[in-house]
Amino acid sequence: MGRVITVTSGKGGVGKTTATANIAAALAAQGHKVVAIDGDIGLRNLDVVLGLENRIVFDLVDVAEGRCRVRQALIRDKRTPELFLLPASQTRDKDALRPEQMVEVCDQLREDFEFIVVDSPAGIEGGFRVALAPADQVVIVTTPEVSAVRDADRVVGLVEAAEKGPALLVINRVKANMVRRGDMLGPEDVQEILSIELLGMVPEDEAVVVSSNRGLPLVMDGAHPAGKAFSDIALRLSGVEVPMTDLSDDGSIWSRIVRFVRQR
Amino acid sequence: MGLLSRILGLGQPSSKQVAKDRLQLVLIHDRVRISPAQMEALKQELLGVVSRYFDVDTAGVEVTFSQHQRENRLVAEMPVLPEARRQKGR
Ligand SMILES: Nc1ncnc2c1ncn2[C@@H]1O[C@H](COP(=O)(O)OP(=O)(O)OP(=O)(O)O)[C@@H](O)[C@H]1O
Numbered sequence: 532m533g534r535v536i537t538v539t540s541g542k543g544g545v546g547k548t549t550a551t552a553n554i555a556a557a558l559a560a561q562g563h564k565v566v567a568i569d570g571d572i573g574l575r576n577l578d579v580v581l582g583l584e585n586r587i588v589f590d591l592v593d594v595a596e597g598r599c600r601v602r603q604a605l606i607r608d609k610r611t612p613e614l615f616l617l618p619a620s621q622t623r624d625k626d627a628l629r630p631e632q633m634v635e636v637c638d639q640l641r642e643d644f645e646f647i648v649v650d651s652p653a654g655i656e657g658g659f660r661v662a663l664a665p666a667d668q669v670v671i672v673t674t675p676e677v678s679a680v681r682d683a684d685r686v687v688g689l690v691e692a693a694e695k696g697p698a699l700l701v702i703n704r705v706k707a708n709m710v711r712r713g714d715m716l717g718p719e720d721v722q723e724i725l726s727i728e729l730l731g732m733v734p735e736d737e738a739v740v741v742s743s744n745r746g747l748p749l750v751m752d753g754a755h756p757a758g759k760a761f762s763d764i765a766l767r768l769s770g771v772e773v774p775m776t777d778l779s780d781d782g783s784i785w786s787r788i789v790r791f792v793r794q795r
Numbered sequence: 796m797g798l799l800s801r802i803l804g805l806g807q808p809s810s811k812q813v814a815k816d817r818l819q820l821v822l823i824h825d826r827v828r829i830s831p832a833q834m835e836a837l838k839q840e841l842l843g844v845v846s847r848y849f850d851v852d853t854a855g856v857e858v859t860f861s862q863h864q865r866e867n868r869l870v871a872e873m874p875v876l877p878e879a880r881r882q883k884g885r
Pocket residue numbers: 540542543544545546547548549550571651652653703704705733734735736737739740743757
């Protein structure tokens with residue numbers, strides 16, 4: 532039976548879609564059968580980030596409303612054959628789906644897939660509730676900024692209230708040099724404030740933008756720091772213990788000096 | 796802030812520390828859903844009740860939340876004036 536992992540954040544633009552695409556692609560590359568569901572109805576994006584936008588025929592709302600079978604709506608990624616996408620509807624709005632319908636669709640997918648990774652819309656309203664409803668595990672993405680962490684805290688509380696906790700934390704867009712000079716909350720600070728388990732931290736990485744330009748998830752495309760971080764997150768989700776990468780070690784002269792001194 | 800004073804830890808706290816302190820404060824109110832004004836009202840009411848039994852040194856009263864993991868506890872600290880001073884005060 533497949534596990535549903537819902538990726539959410541509260542605040543918009545912190546990297547939910549990026550995380551969903553890369554976690555799903557990494558799990559598939561690691562040999563699991565995976566479907567990524569775009570729960571951001573009306574603002575679909577997961578298709579373009581995954582580079583599958585040209586092959587959409589049916590979407591999630593079509594499945595939920597019985598216009599097609601779930602298999603007809605799935606798009607297979609030819610580059611990673613174990614990866615599928617269930618796209619969002621672009622012409623409907625966020626209230627087009629009820630939580631029970633999402634649970635029903637996910638229950639069908641559980642039979643065929645090991646992992647069902649659901650991307651959520653920003654916010655804590657209807658669309659968030661829909662994405663939360665089928666979750667076996669919630670992953671909360673935040674950046675190390677005051678407003679994003681505050682919103683993440685709200686979501687931690689809502690997830691607990693919905694008895695879907697404890698959620699796991701992904702801290703995205705960590706800038707090692709800013710953390711080092713005391714101008715950005717470090718992963719340990721964010722984790723301490725939110726008091727939920729850290730699933731992984733992802734560095735700020737220009738390759739993220741390049742990969743979404745190309746529609747090629749980072750984890751499919753060589754060794755970038757953010758890609759490595761998402762691959763490690765995927766491994767941890769499938770139960771493999773992977774030590775956290777020290778992001779302060781960014782290969783710069785300064786971090787090499789620090790490492791050298793620490794090793795003495 | 797200059798590099799030297801930053802290395803020596805002088806001058807203003809880092810913006811990261813400021814962010815952390817501000818977040819911790821704002822989250823207490825978010826989590827228990829109480830505004831600073833309601834908090835003040837609570838403090839006054841608690842003080843009213845406790846004052847019926849003790850002489851309280853009002854200057855030292857503090858009502859706050861302590862946090863352990865995601866559990867929040869209301870902590871009220873009220874310095875109680877000793878018996879002798881209480882008698883004198885009467
Ligand atoms: N680690 C990173 N390094 C650099 N850029 C990043 C990183 N993560 C995300 N981004 C960029 O941030 C932007 C927002 O990311 P994304 O669309 O994944 O956020 P989102 O949470 O899904 O947004 P929304 O709430 O609008 O759905 C994108 O342009 C993405 O390329």
